[in-house]
Amino acid sequence: MSTPSVKSLTPEIAPRRARKPARLHPLPLRIMHWINAIAIFIMIGSGWKIYNDDVILGWLHFPDWIVIGKWAQYGLQWHFFGMWIFGLNGIAYLAYGVATGRFRQKLFPIRLREIFATVGDALRFRLTHDDLAVYNAVQKILYLGVILVGILIVITGLCLWKPVQFSELAAVFHGFQVIRIIHFLCMAAIVAFILVHVTLALLVPQSFVAMITGGPTMRGAPALAAAPAPVAPTPDSSQ
Amino acid sequence: MAIRPRKPPLFRPKKPIGRSVLKEHRKLIEAIDRRGVLRGTLSLGALALLTGCDVSEEPAVQSTLRAVSAWNDGVQSALFRKVHLAPTFSPSQVVKPPRFNAYYDIENVRPVDGGSWQLELAGRIADKRPWTARQIYRLPEQELIIRHICVEGWDYIGQWSGPNLRAFLERVGADLSAKYVYFICNDDYTESIDMACALHPQTILATKYAGAPIADPFGYPLRLRTSTKLGYKNAKWIRTIEVTNDFRETFWSKQGFNWFAGI
Structure with a gap:
């Protein structure tokens, strides 16, 4: 792979003051990731329980051992509990991704x-x-x-x-x-x-x-650095 | 045709696994016989059944979940738009007959005798004289063609008519600043709604479905129909209406369903 790694950042975006080097996955991101994992687990398991009460697909009925909540009301309780975790954590994640430029850097351009x-x-x-x-x-x-x-x-x-x-x-x-x-x-x-x-x-x-x-420490500026060059080795596709 | 050497499968390690592992654990491997596996599976199954008594029922978990559900009541109350109307539909979209639902099957419905039935009024109401079906059926009617949404996920469009609940509460001198309107039904079902819902323009005491008196399974002679709550909040076969400031758990909320159940 001819990908220039993040190490080859241009000097002007090098950190101006000494601070702890950023990691591949900064701590807030890791926390949000695992909170999300728990929230998704709750939402899907309880959602399956709610689904079972009025199935959309006649052949699909989630078995009791896989759903969360033995009775309908428990499934509902978990779902309307989990929604707060999923929703608030999701908003925090989106705000973080936009504010730090992480989305722009990691996910674009495609x-x-x-x-x-x-x-x-x-x-x-x-x-x-x-x-x-x-x-x-x-x-x-x-x-x-x-x-x-x-x-x-x-x-x-x-x-x-x-x-x-x-x-x-x-x-x-x-x-x-x-x-x-x-x-x-x-x-x-x-x-x-x-x-x-x-x-x-x-x-x-x-x-x-x-x-x-958190993974390897990233030299240079934290997540805010310039977008990485594309994977394709053709010279014309780099900025 | 020459046979090309097979590429190593994706999930297989490049180096072969040492056979010594098998030798070291021969005893253990030999001990795993069919009966042992069966026994193990059964005990695992038993364990699963034991855990089948669901962590949701643990008192600490259940009280947390119910506390969140009560918090959600407050959130829903804050989200409630007092005069925002639910979408209405055309008579051609109405499902006839309506879909039945109760805490028992339709065969077990105990029909109410409209001739001897009386609606009792209680609580913070000035004029508590009971009402006969005939008196109620003579009140001005309002028609609603609205969507009924069940907590289970199904829905249908129904055409309900009957006196507006707010107009009725005003007529009998109810305290409209009270918190709840509580319904006791002929099948001992109980349900209550918040006053904001009771005063919503699309909340009626339904006496008719699609222009004809409501059939027995759907609440004859009197039931609640509001566009702003899930199906189970719409009490059928109403016997008593009480206006009160005391919160009381209702048939489904006692069992852990959300009390506010707004849509």
């Missing part, structure tokens, strides 16, 4: 050519993951996608909870059952993401460890 190159590499099992600090195009799409799905699941959740108080918002979706189905599909997308995310994190253990310890 280039079409880069996507094809990464997918090609992945299909030929040539995907290297030697620089944890830089996401490839597929990772960028998946992370950005799951953030957007997370936002949509909160919006549809609010519409299911308050279809009358938020009737203007709910009207966008044309009908209560449509909102339910979108909410359900968002859940399915998040579950699919988690399966891939957890599998890959375990296959590349240093990425999993990094989310606990």
Whole structure:
């Protein structure tokens, strides 16, 4: 991989004052990540319990041992408890990502050519993951996608909870059952993401460890540095 | 055709695993017989059944969850828009008959005799004289074609009519600054709503469905229908209406369902 790592930052963005070197995953981010993991676990497990009371797909009924809450009211209690953790933590995460420039740096730009190159590499099992600090195009799409799905699941959740108080918002979706189905599909997308995310994190253990310890320290400025150059080795695609 | 050497599978380590591991643990491996596995699985299953008594029921957990549910009551009350109307629909979208739901099956509904039935009034109400069905059915009617949403997730559009609850409460001299309107039903079901909901323009004491008197399973002769609460808040077969400042748990809230249940 010809990716210039974050080490090759230009001198003008080097830190002006001495401070603790930033890590790949700064502490606030790690805390929010694991709070989110717990919140998602609660929301999905209890959501499955709520779903079971009026299934959308006739063949799909989540078994009792996998859902959270033995009775309907417990499922509801967990869901409306977990929503605060998921929602508030999510807002904090979005604010952090925008304010520190982390989103801009990590998730953008996403280039079409880069996507094809990464997918090609992945299909030929040539995907290297030697620089944890830089996401490839597929990772960028998946992370950005799951953030957007997370936002949509909160919006549809609010519409299911308050279809009358938020009737203007709910009207966008044309009908209560449509909102339910979108909410359900968002859940399915998040579950699919988690399966891939957890599998890959375990296959590349240093990425999993990094989310606990913070990972390698980043020389130069913390997360606020310039956007990394794209993975594609063509010279014209660099800024 | 030459057979190409197979690439190592993705999930297999590049170096082969030493066979010595197997030798060292031969005893253990031999001990794992079918019966042992079966026994182990069964005890795991038993453990799962034991844990099946759900952490939600632990007193500390349950009181935390209920505290959050009570907090959510307050949040919902703050979010409530007093004169914001729920979407209404056209008569062609109305589902007939309405969908039945109660804490028992439809076969077990005990019909109310409209001739001898009386509505009792209690609490902070000036004129507590009981009402007969005939008297109530003579009051001016309001029609609502609104969506019924059940906590389970299903919904349907229904066409309800009957006296507006606010107008009725004003007529009998109820204290509109009280906190709750509490309903006791003929099947001993209890339900209560906050006063803001009771005074909402789309809250009625329904006597008719799709222009005809409500059928027995759906609450004849009198039931509540509000556009701003989940289905279970809409008490059927109402026997007593009480205006009160005392919060009392209701049939479902006692069992842990959210009390406010606003939509």
